Amino acid sequence: MAIDQQLTADVADFLFYEADLLDRRDWDDWLSLYEDDCLFWVPAWDDDTVLCENPDNEVSLIYLDDKNRLKDRVWRVNSGLSSSLLRMPRMAHLVSNVRIIEASAERILVHAKFQANAYKLDEYRVDFFFGDYQYELLPKDDSFSIKSKKVIIRNDIIPRQLDFFSV
Amino acid sequence: MKSDDIKWRVIDKPGETFKVHRSIYTDPEIYQAELENIYESNWVYVAHDSQLPNPNDYFTTMVGRQPVIISRDKTGKLHGFINACTHRGAKICRKKKGNAKNWSCPYHGWVFNPEGKILDIKSLDSAEFPDSFNMQDYNLTAIKVDSYAGFIFASLNTEVQSLEDHLAGAKVFMDLFNEQSTEGLEILPGTSMYTHHGNWKMQAENGVDGYHLDIVHASYLQLAALRAKEAAEAAGGTDSVKAIQPTNPDTSGGNYSLGNGHVMIWIDIPNFRERGLGLQYDDLVNRVGEGKAKWMAGRLRQVMIYPNVILFDGISTQIRHWRPLNHEETEVTVNCIAPVGEPVEARKRRLRQYEDFYGASGLATPDDLTEFDACQEGYNGITSPWQDFDRGMKSHIMGADEEAKHLGLEPDSSAPRAADESIYHGEYRQWLKLLLDGAD
Ligand code: FES
Ligand SMILES: [Fe+2]
Numbered sequence: 001m002a003i004d005q006q007l008t009a010d011v012a013d014f015l016f017y018e019a020d021l022l023d024r025r026d027w028d029d030w031l032s033l034y035e036d037d038c039l040f041w042v043p044a045w046d047d048d049t050v051l052c053e054n055p056d057n058e059v060s061l062i063y064l065d066d067k068n069r070l071k072d073r074v075w076r077v078n079s080g081l082s083s084s085l086l087r088m089p090r091m092a093h094l095v096s097n098v099r100i101i102e103a104s105a106e107r108i109l110v111h112a113k114f115q116a117n118a119y120k121l122d123e124y125r126v127d128f129f130f131g132d133y134q135y136e137l138l139p140k141d142d143s144f145s146i147k148s149k150k151v152i153i154r155n156d157i158i159p160r161q162l163d164f165f166s167v
Numbered sequence: 168m169k170s171d172d173i174k175w176r177v178i179d180k181p182g183e184t185f186k187v188h189r190s191i192y193t194d195p196e197i198y199q200a201e202l203e204n205i206y207e208s209n210w211v212y213v214a215h216d217s218q219l220p221n222p223n224d225y226f227t228t229m230v231g232r233q234p235v236i237i238s239r240d241k242t243g244k245l246h247g248f249i250n251a252c253t254h255r256g257a258k259i260c261r262k263k264k265g266n267a268k269n270w271s272c273p274y275h276g277w278v279f280n281p282e283g284k285i286l287d288i289k290s291l292d293s294a295e296f297p298d299s300f301n302m303q304d305y306n307l308t309a310i311k312v313d314s315y316a317g318f319i320f321a322s323l324n325t326e327v328q329s330l331e332d333h334l335a336g337a338k339v340f341m342d343l344f345n346e347q348s349t350e351g352l353e354i355l356p357g358t359s360m361y362t363h364h365g366n367w368k369m370q371a372e373n374g375v376d377g378y379h380l381d382i383v384h385a386s387y388l389q390l391a392a393l394r395a396k397e398a399a400e401a402a403g404g405t406d407s408v409k410a411i412q413p414t415n416p417d418t419s420g421g422n423y424s425l426g427n428g429h430v431m432i433w434i435d436i437p438n439f440r441e442r443g444l445g446l447q448y449d450d451l452v453n454r455v456g457e458g459k460a461k462w463m464a465g466r467l468r469q470v471m472i473y474p475n476v477i478l479f480d481g482i483s484t485q486i487r488h489w490r491p492l493n494h495e496e497t498e499v500t501v502n503c504i505a506p507v508g509e510p511v512e513a514r515k516r517r518l519r520q521y522e523d524f525y526g527a528s529g530l531a532t533p534d535d536l537t538e539f540d541a542c543q544e545g546y547n548g549i550t551s552p553w554q555d556f557d558r559g560m561k562s563h564i565m566g567a568d569e570e571a572k573h574l575g576l577e578p579d580s581s582a583p584r585a586a587d588e589s590i591y592h593g594e595y596r597q598w599l600k601l602l603l604d605g606a607d
Contacts, residue, residue, distance in 0.1 A: 042528065044357030047263045052357045056515050059357025059503045061528040063519065068397075068405045072390055076530060081386035083541075084533035123364070123540065157498075158361040160536050162528035 004100060011110050011137065012098040014144050019093035019114075022165050027074045031067065035138065039148040040064040042167065045156055061153070061162060073164045084161055089118035091165060095133070107147065110135040114151075116167050120160075127159040129167050168200045170606035177599045178553075185592050186555045189546040192366040197602075198494035204605030205474050205598070206231030208324045210333045212476035212488050213237055213247075215504065216317040217353040218264065223281055226264045229490055230310070230321050236260045237312055237319060238281040247312035247321045248283050253305040283307035316345035317352055318478075318486075335426030339576045340470045344478055346455065347444055347463055348506030354486070355503045355518070361527035362498050365539025366546075367475075367491040370499065371594055373535055374477035374487065375432045375469050377416030377585030378558065383538055387524065387531045388412070408523045409441040409516065411482055413467050420467075420585035421570060423578040428473030428597025432585040436481065439465040443483070443509065443517035458573060473597055482531075483521035495543050501526050556595070559587025 021030040034040075042062040043052045052058035064070050077085045094115045101109040115130040131154040137144040151167045176188040176197075191197050211230055214237055219226045225238040227250055234250035236259065250258050257274040269280045278287040285305045288294070311322040313330040318341060320330055331338065345352055373379070381388060391412060397404025413434040414420065420434035439445040444464040452460040462468070467481025476488040489499040503521045505514060524531045559582050568581035582589055 044359055046356040046358065050356075056511065056518070057355065059355050059359070059518060060522055061359060061526065063522050065407055065519075066405050068394070068403075069407070072394065072530070075390060075393075076386045079386045079389070081389065082530075082534050083383065084537040085386075087537070156359070158359065158527040160361065160363050160527060160540075161533040163533070 004103065007103060007108070008098060008100055011100060011108065011144065012095075012112075014137070015095050015098060015110070015112055015133070015135070018146075019095050023091045023093055025077075025088070025165070027077065031070060031074060033144075034067050034070060034146045036067045038067050038070070038146055039150075040070055040164065041148070042151045042153060042162070051152060061156070061158075062151075062164070064164075070164065077165075085163075087120070087122040088165075089120045089127075091119075092117045105139070108135075108137045108139070108144070110137060114167065118166060123160075125159070128155075129153050129162070130155060131167070168196060168602070168606055170603050172196075173200070173599070173602050173606055177595055179592070179596065179599075182560070184555055184557055185560070185589070185595070186553045187595055189549065189552050189554060191598075192368060192543065192546045193494065193549070195494050198366075198491065200602050200605065201598075202231050202491070204601045206490070207233065208322070208327070208605060209474065209601060210311075210313075210320040210322045210327060210330055211474065212318060212472060212486075213312075213321045214319045215352070215354045215486065215502070216314060216319060217351075217507075221266060223268055224264070224266050225260055225270075225281060227260050227262065230323055231490070233323065234258055235310060235321060236307075237321065238283075240281045245312045245314060245319065246282055247310040248307040249310060251308070252277060253285065253307060254288075259307075277305070279307055283309055316341040318472075318476075333427055334472065335429060336423065336576055336578050337425045337429040337431075337470060337472050339574055340425075340431055340468060341478070343459070343462055343468070344470075344480055344484075346459075347451075348508060349454070350507035352504050353507050355505055358500060358502055359526050359528070360498060360500050361532075361536075362492070362496060363527075363536040363539055364495060365497060365536070365543045366495055367489055367497045368594075368598075369539045369542060370477075370487075370489050370497060371471055371474060372591060373539070374479070375422065375430050375471045375590055376588075377420065377422075377432050377434065378588060379535075379538070380413075380416055380586075383534045384531050386534070390530065408519045409438075410520060410523055411436050411442055411467070412438055413481065416585035418584065421568070422582045422585055422587055422590040423571060423576065424580040424590065424593030425470075425576075426579050426593075428594050428601075429471060430473075430590050430593045431468060431470040432590065433462075433469075434467045434481070434585045436465055436467055441516070442520070443505065443513040446513045446516065447510065462574065471594070473594060479525070482524040483517050485521060485525050487525075497539075556588040556591040559584060559589040563587065563589040563592075 044059045044061050055063050097113040099111050112133045117128045132152040134150040136147040178186040213228050214226050219239050222241045236248045236250045238246045252272040254277050259270050259272050271278045276289040391410035394406050398406035413436050422432045424430050470478045479485040484504050486502045563582045
């Protein structure tokens with residue numbers, strides 16, 4: 001398949017935009033990127049080499065099966081009731097290796113790599129997760145919307161917290 | 168440590184007060200004594216049967232500071248060994264789990280079987296060992312391993328009391344957990360590990376702490392209620408989780424001290440029919456009877472088996488166990504456990520409820536971990552050194568209450584609320600006993 005350079009650039013720009021919204025904690029604009037019937041999924045690892053693939057019979061770290069569940073997480077940040085979320089880390093998401101896996105007029109499958117860096121000022125710590133993003137995007141107006149986002153975390157011992165903004 | 172350096176840190180005056188000195192969470196010498204006398208002299212939880220179901224399966228983990236192998240031999244019997252080659256000490260099994268008829272050490276190739284017996288020493292003929300050399304002296308170093316109701320424990324102390332004696336009253340609740348399915352329980356694929364700042368004893372306290380629930384988890388409880396309400400009104404709301412909502416632990420439920428440091432809390436769950444097991448409640452009643460079914464499906468139970476595991480059966484079902492990394496850092500391993508042969512819908516429900524609440528990626532656990540961090544920091548304020556566990560002492564009774572009698576349980580003590588802090592007397596009496604037993 002010939003690489004559609006324009007599409008790749010547009011998709012990459014969209015992923016960078018999503019990452020920036022998370023870093024800037026612009027939750028409303030971040031949510032607006034997602035379809036109502038979206039999936040946000042972070043599977044667990046079964047052991048060193050086996051990733052869980054069946055969320056109905058295997059554990060996921062995060063499995064949010066529509067946009068209301070993403071809104072739940074944002075609600076918790078905004079609620080002021082969660083002590084872990086009252087000490088939000090300063091984040092910088094790096095996104096790279098963006099590749100179009102499949103593209104049609106209906107949908108675009110995209111793979112990318114990420115490293116999400118967290119400076120936890122209250123704890124004097126720096127932590128980061130890295131791994132893979134796998135998106136299903138839908139063409140929408142001049143841009144895209146997110147039908148599903150699967151995040152494969154390669155360093156999965158969790159230092160205290162893993163939430164939607166951590167990856 | 169000398170017993171005089173330990174004793175004063177727990178003040179136990181029955182009917183009057185129960186206090187611990189906060190140095191027990193911060194003192195590296197206490198931590199060393201705990202490793203030796205609690206983690207490395209006693210039974211600790213290591214695995215569930217379903218993690219090594221077949222002949223020649225093995226599973227590797229840690230007991231205290233020490234790497235161990237848990238193996239199942241060809242007849243199905245469990246064994247345990249220090250995971251260090253008897254030659255020059257290399258770890259022999261290096262994967263989390265596997266299946267092998269024998270284990271060949273990757274360093275110089277000595278070979279052992281899953282019963283720990285040495286089978287081969289490379290180039291033995293040309294070895295020129297002294298005459299006193301006897302190959303059978305090089306079998307792997309065995310540790311004690313035993314299981315109860317599918318839960319596997321290990322001990323580095325070959326003189327340790329039997330596992331059944333150690334588990335004492337906890338066995339009643341392990342049976343209740345295990346009998347939810349006629350086919351037993353299984354750990355579902357997908358393990359998560361997390362680390363936190365905070366002494367390991369905060370894990371042992373917090374998992375049976377009903378008092379913090381509506382404060383630390385206020386966001387979770389409000390969100391669960393809001394979600395249910397919006398889904399009921401249907402205007403765009405959805406609820407695939409159907410989070411369980413227990414009654415108020417400050418005024419209901421109860422707690423038991425089960426002996427040898429084991430303790431548990433329970434609370435009723437009004438919407439228990441939304442639970443994995445609750446979806447099949449009528450079948451369960453037919454099989455085990457109303458009384459038992461109520462305990463299994465209708466009551467949240469969190470059973471702390473001293474010193475390193477809690478069996479959670481309430482919000483969903485979780486085995487949470489931990490090991491201390493040092494006096495102020497802890498590593499926690501969590502698994503979802505479920506009845507074998509569970510219907511698809513119930514399994515899904517169980518998983519969604521599990522992921523929603525538990526684990527460092529859920530909506531509740533990170534808030535607990537934040538409080539451990541805050542306590543560990545606060546404990547450095549050693550000018551204010553004592554804390555008491557007096558809440559609930561007035562209604563705390565020795566022996567069994569009515570509920571315990573129905574269950575056939577003979578607890579050391581019973582109390583009528585899940586939020587009572589007198590529950591910690593059992594833990595810290597055992598803590599003190601083990602440390603004094605091992606003192607100079
Ligand atoms: S260390 Fe195992 S064979 Fe040498
Ligand atoms: Fe909690």
